[in-house]
Amino acid sequence: MKKGGNFGNRSSYRAVSRTKSQDDLHHLKRGIRVEDKNERDRLEALTQFKNLLAIALERDQARDILRTMHIQACLYASVRWNKRRKLKGNDLLDFHHAAAALAYCHAFFTERSLKALITQHHLALDKCYKCRVIASVDEAVEYVTNLI
DSSP: OOOOOTTTTTTHHHOOOOOOOOOHHHHHHHOOOOOOOOOHHHHHHHHHHHHHHHHHHHHHHHHHHHHHHHHHHHHHHHHOOOTTSOHHHHHHHHHHHHHHHHHHHHHEEOHHHHHHHHHHHTHHHHTTOOEEEOOHHHHHHHHHHOOO
16 A cells, blocks of 8 residues: 555555455444554554545445534535525534434434424435434423433
8 A cells, every 4th residue: 555545546445445344344433543653554554444434435334334424514515505595603513513413312402493404304314313303492391201
């Protein structure tokens, strides 16, 4: 492999993609940590993880492995696609909160506009990640009461 982990080098990617099995994708699920033993080892490890990421994308598993990134990208793209809606600075913070909740929680309490964005038919992120999105106080109270 080329020094520095040039991801653009398709031949090194193909060589790694042939040798890596489905089980190797567990590295992405666990999280990636590259220790600074020496620069050469660090660059080689980064190259391997880039290749694993490419394999996950190629096998259509990135949505599950990279949940937070998938949710944020979907929300951002949806806002940018809608020419009538302007992207505000606060939207990005809302997208971070939504990504954390949708990916790892059973319910997400938010405002009506973000709920509408999340539950749009073409996104359906609430269904994709099996997270109930609630935008009213009464519904939130009912949800929490049912938990108790």
